[in-house]
Amino acid sequence: MHVFKIWAPLAKAVAVQIDGKSILMDGPDDDGCWTAAVDSASYGADYGFVIDADNTTYPDPRSQRQPNGVHALSRLYNQNEFRWTDPAFQARPLASAVIYELHIGTFTSEGTLDAAAAKLEYLRTLGITHVELMPVAAFDGNHGWGYDGVSLYAVHEPYGGPDGLKRFVNAAHGLGLAVLLDVVYNHFGPSGNYTGKFGPYLTNAHKTPWGGAMNMEEAGSHQVRRFLLDNALMWLRDFHIDGLRIDAVHSFVDRSAIHFLEQLATEVETLGATLGRGLVLIAESDLNDPRVVTPRDCGGFGMDAQWSDDFHHALFTVLSRERLAGYYTDFGSIAQLAKAMEQTFVYDGIFSRHRNRIHGRTARNLSQHRFLGFIQNHDQVGNRALGDRISQSAGIDRAKIAAALVLLGPFIPMLFQGEEWASTSPFLYFADHLDPELARQVSEGRKREFFAFGWDPATIPDPENQASFERSKLKWEELPRPAHAAMLNWYRELIRLRRSTPSLNNGEPGNTVVTFNEEERWLCTARGSVVIACNLGSNSGPLPVINGGKLILASRPDIVGEDGTIALPPDSVAILRTDAIH
Secondary structure, three states, X not given: OEEEEEEOOOOOOEEEEEOOEEEEOEOOOOOOEEEEEEOOOOOOOEEEXXXXXXXXXXXXXXXXXXXXXXXXXXXXXXXXXXXXXOOOOOOOOHHHOOEEEEOHHHHOOOOOHHHHHOOHHHHHHHOOOEEEEOOOEEEOOOOOOOOOEEEEEEEOHHHOHHHHHHHHHHHHHXXXXXXEEEEOOOOOOOOOOOHHHOOOOEEEEEEEOOEEEEOXXXXXXXXXXXXXXXXHHHHHHHOOOOEEEEOOHHHOOOOOOOOHHHHHHXXXXXXXXXXXXXXXXXXXXXXXXXXXXXXXXHOOOOOOEEEOHHXXXXXXXXXXXXXXXXXXXXXXXXXXXHHHHHHOOOOXXXXXXXXXXXXXOOOOOOOHHHEEEOOOOHHHHHOOOOOOOHHHHOOHHHXXXXXXXXHOOOOEEEEEOOHHHOOOOOOOOOOOOOXXXXXXXXXXXXXXXXXXXXXXXXXXXXXOOHHHHHHOOOOHHHOOOHHHHHHHHHHHHHHHHHHHOHHHHOOOOOOEEEEEEOOOOEEEEEEOOEEEEEEOOOOOEOOHHHOOOEEEEEOOHHXXXXXXXXXXXXXXXXXXXXXXXX
16 A cells, blocks of 8 residues: 655645556645555556646656656655665765766766766775765756756656666765765756646746746745755665755745755754764855855854855966956956965955945855865856866866865865866767757757857757767776876875875865965965965966975976976976975
């Protein structure tokens, strides 16, 4: 027997369809929920719901499996059937993490969770501690980024379905690797979302870039919040996920006395205490609001960490050789990069030209381990017109500088798949919408977006073309080639140095001191006794701040002269150990 339950507060009648039978449900109760106990229902049975006089059968919003796509019937799935072998696993503290973001569909040629699991040993030997998966919740079509998820409880079937995700997590834990999962709670995808047939999951009172906002504060919002909270707890409890990355929390509109993020943090902490496991929450936020990562008992929302966009933007604009547009117009000086490294937020209550207003608040009193630092991620590569990487847009030498500042900097470092060997694969925006009209709109919208920045529309890859997806797959055969092997070795050495040096694992404010020269375009970052000296200028020469330092690592062999002196050629970086900074 299985008890079906569905929230449909506005319905006059609800029936569950299972194995060709239609069974009227009892309800609604005071919360707007309908229930039906079906003796003949068993795991593996396909089912759906019929609302009022609508003759359409809709999938369950809480479906845990959609074997035939998001438009088809749901399937009953037994969460307790999988045999785990990871009872003793504990993730490393987030402060000691080296995170690796990957997309299941393009990480391997097969594009499955099982194929990705076969690469976990490679990540372990690289020095990765936490693997972050881009969203795996079921979405329309075969391939996509995952941010158009509509069946939030079901694992995308082409990736391997729910058991595929469990096998991946189990394998990762067996190698000592934690798994983080990207979840999207700010919107649904444009195709396959049937929640509106059941209740007010979305509200038109607020808008997001993707349409109506999640109903966080209006009538029925207690059930919408419960839907999202239960989803988060499911991933952590039933799939043994070690932490969640919550997409674009700045798109939440929630003026409740208890903000959704605070409620999420409270319930995840309770779950972690119950399970005896350390669980973490990482937010994506462009608010520059320290409350996001301030503990709840200090008046904050209680996220463990958030992505640090200001650091990325400041670093990218210093390295880039291209005309800057959009939010990059707020950045571009070495002074801003120095401020990001020392104080986290560049825009901490100062005027932003891009926004045309005052933006942000200082975070200088918070541990910098509350923030993730990166030079690449899915957005910062995939939202470029051609999906090109930093090694292509700025060159290999500057990509090595970026790696040194990310991996030896004050923030928790995060890499994006393939950057560690300077992969030549782009990471394009791609989708596979089954509705021809929606596919046309997505393709034309992409061209219009970049035409506004001066791009020839004919040069913009079509996201709905299968080739855009295929081109984005990593080419693992590149690894042995000399240039790629050299970059991979550079990353390995930087990670090894971070893991073995206490001062590089100190996130306390004031542990990072940056000196620089804007005109000569050099920058030196001191973290305890370790100095990362970077020359982004056009002249070679010894930098005054590194006199007396002992060279540990260098991005180029010609950094040390024949007389043993250290001189940085243009676009090079040296890591030194010194007891005094002059």
